[in-house]
Amino acid sequence: MSFSVDVLANIAIELQRGIGHQDRFQRLITTLRQVLECDASALLRYDSRQFIPLAIDGLAKDVLGRRFALEGHPRLEAIARAGDVVRFPADSELPDPYDGLIPGQESLKVHACVGLPLFAGQNLIGALTLDGMQPDQFDVFSDEELRLIAALAAGALSNALLIEQLESQNMLPGDATPFEAVKQTQMIGLSSGMTQLKKEIEIVAASDLNVLISGETGTGKELVAKAIHEASPRAVNPLVYLNCAALPESVAESELFGH
Structure with missing residues (x-):
């Protein structure tokens, strides 16, 4: 057997x-x-x-x-x-x-x-x-x-x-507390780059794909994540923020790749 x-x-x-x-x-x-x-x-x-x-x-x-x-x-x-x-x-x-x-x-x-x-x-x-x-x-x-x-x-x-x-440690709130500071903030700008970014957000928000958001500190990665969430079918659910940079490497790998 x-x-x-x-x-x-x-x-x-x-x-x-x-x-x-x-x-x-x-x-x-x-x-x-x-x-x-x-x-x-x-x-x-x-x-x-x-x-x-x-x-x-x-x-x-x-x-x-x-x-x-x-x-x-x-x-x-x-x-x-x-x-x-x-x-x-x-x-x-x-x-x-x-x-x-x-x-x-x-x-x-x-x-x-x-x-x-x-x-x-x-x-x-x-x-x-x-x-x-x-x-x-x-x-x-x-x-x-x-x-x-x-x-x-x-x-x-x-x-x-x-x-x-x-x-x-109050690091996993159900009401998306880490994003409260940007709750009323929207991405602004009409440049070709911003317009393209918003189109890409709409595309990935409608899918179940995993999305990697990259960029230097202060460029608005959290705003992009929030925009994807709000445009997705899951917008009625909480947006949970998990800071992978604060996790041990093995745990972060498990969270990202499911093993």
Whole structure:
């Protein structure tokens, strides 16, 4: 058994749907549990040497309220240090953090365990854990297939954490506050260059194309962006301003190119 292109595409589509991050994470975890036929799956956020559950499937509900410090959970510590897919042997002496936490299987020990560390650039931001009651439950899936899943999950988690950070810093207002200063400002001028620019704005505003606006500081790039927005079918929606110059290179690349 292996991942088909359709399976990977469906996972990617679910992660891009216009719903809240928590819903996306839950859809991801539920889908993975079904595709991998595992008994439990979890998405964890890494923060201050501990893993914090964000979404679970097949585990007791109170797992969401727990904090897993690396010092007390050697398997999670191994995942955090690995940098790649971690497969724990069925006879591993390291205790599994979910032993006794799979409903209906409380008296049994988890046999199969796979950990996928999630990175944004070189920074560990979380992990996916997959658990099963059969020792060979995940042997049919290659490390490369699991890396693809980890990459999709890492991208979704990275974007969610970035948005959370921007919101906490009031950098992602829903009412387009960064553009308030130019709200009443219009491009003026009747030169041939300005006339051509306005024609190009009308063309791209009617499309769904990505547009790169270039120019030196003070030449009016924000005015052009605002004009495109106002002339587009999305004019009734907020114009969200994201300053890519203030973002780490890897995060900016993800925002611009979707990976």
